[in-house]
Every structure is written in structure tokens, then in C-alpha cells.
Amino acid sequence: MDVIYSLIPGMTVFGLVFVGILIWAVKHGQYEDMEGNASRILLDDDEDAMLRDDTATPGVKKEDEPPVHP
Numbered sequence: 001m002d003v004i005y006s007l008i009p010g011m012t013v014f015g016l017v018f019v020g021i022l023i024w025a026v027k028h029g030q031y032e033d034m035e036g037n038a039s040r041i042l043l044d045d046d047e048d049a050m051l052r053d054d055t056a057t058p059g060v061k062k063e064d065e066p067p068v069h070p
Contacts, residue, residue, distance in 0.1 A: 025031065
């Protein structure tokens with residue numbers, strides 16, 4: 001029973017700290033863009049870089065590229 005007397009105030013303080021952190025996060029815009037990061041992680045930046053780099057296509061030679069002899 002003595003443990004309850006220390007747990008109740010301790011959990012009350014813990015709850016108030018949690019609510020305070022939540023209020024701070026909402027006021028400082030931490031929850032503004034909930035969909036942006038979720039969408040951005042699905043996009044693959046490597047494919048865009050490969051499309052911009054014309055040497056990334058295997059089997060296709062440039063016109064000024066000399067033939068390769070094994």
C-alpha cells in the first residue's frame with residue numbers, strides 16, 4: 001500500500017510532462033505535414049538519377065564511343 005502513495009504522484013507528474021511535451025510539439029508545428037514524409041519515403045531517388053545519366057543504360061553506346069574489344 002505504501003508503494004501506491006509514491007506511484008500516484010509519480011505517474012501524475014509523468015502524465016503532466018507528457019501532456020506538456022505534446023502541447024509544445026503541436027504549437028511548434030511538429031504535426032503539420034503528416035503525409036509528406038510518408039509519401040517521400042516511397043519515392044526512389046536512384047531511378048531519377050539513372051534517367052538523367054545517359055551512361056546508365058546498359059548495351060547502348062554513344063555515337064562517339066569507341067568499340068570495346070575483349
